[in-house]
Amino acid sequence: MKLACKNIGLNLEIKDALLEKMKKHGKEHYPNEYGGLLVGRYSDNFKSVLIEEIVLPKEYKSSRFKFERGAKGLKKVLHNFFGRSPSLSYVGEWHTHPDGIPVPSITDVAALKMIVQHDEVYIENPVLLIISINREAYELGFYVLFRNEICHYEIVSKELVNKIEK
Numbered sequence: 415m416k417l418a419c420k421n422i423g424l425n426l427e428i429k430d431a432l433l434e435k436m437k438k439h440g441k442e443h444y445p446n447e448y449g450g451l452l453v454g455r456y457s458d459n460f461k462s463v464l465i466e467e468i469v470l471p472k473e474y475k476s477s478r479f480k481f482e483r484g485a486k487g488l489k490k491v492l493h494n495f496f497g498r499s500p501s502l503s504y505v506g507e508w509h510t511h512p513d514g515i516p517v518p519s520i521t522d523v524a525a526l527k528m529i530v531q532h533d534e535v536y537i538e539n540p541v542l543l544i545i546s547i548n549r550e551a552y553e554l555g556f557y558v559l560f561r562n563e564i565c566h567y568e569i570v571s572k573e574l575v576n577k578i579e580k
């Protein structure tokens with residue numbers, strides 16, 4: 415799936431298989447929220463991000479309306495991703511909204527802003543994927559924090575993607 419935030423000129427690509435993986439994990443934790451990290455890489459001009467992997471947290475707190483992941487062990491996992499060829503980095507967060515809408519809550523936005531200020535992971539524009547999930551269907555909401563504002567990624571194409579465009 416390809417998406418774009420046209421007003422800020424950012425593009426995002428994600429493999430369908432990865433989305434299926436997240437939906438499956440989300441369904442297993444339904445009706446509680448669940449989520450983790452998004453790992454991927456940027457194009458040379460930093461205008462396109464390809465999300466390639468997810469990381470599930472070792473520790474988390476979750477309820478129907480809350481998901482809070484811990485940071486335990488994530489540094490090491492991310493270090494290993496960085497050592498791969500091509501090198502993969504932390505690009506953002508994902509979590510489910512069971513029986514909700516795929517729109518970030520005030521808490522979600524505050525959490526993203528905290529990530530930018532965090533000194534351990536250097537990331538300026540974290541992606542946030544929210545998967546709304548109920549018994550029949552899923553809905554995806556992709557967002558990015560850009561200059562302290564939330565921008566919604568619009569779907570450009572649902573075709574399968576395996577490679578990032580330069």
Ligand SMILES: [Zn+2]
Nearest residue numbers: 509518519522
């Ligand atoms: Zn949320």
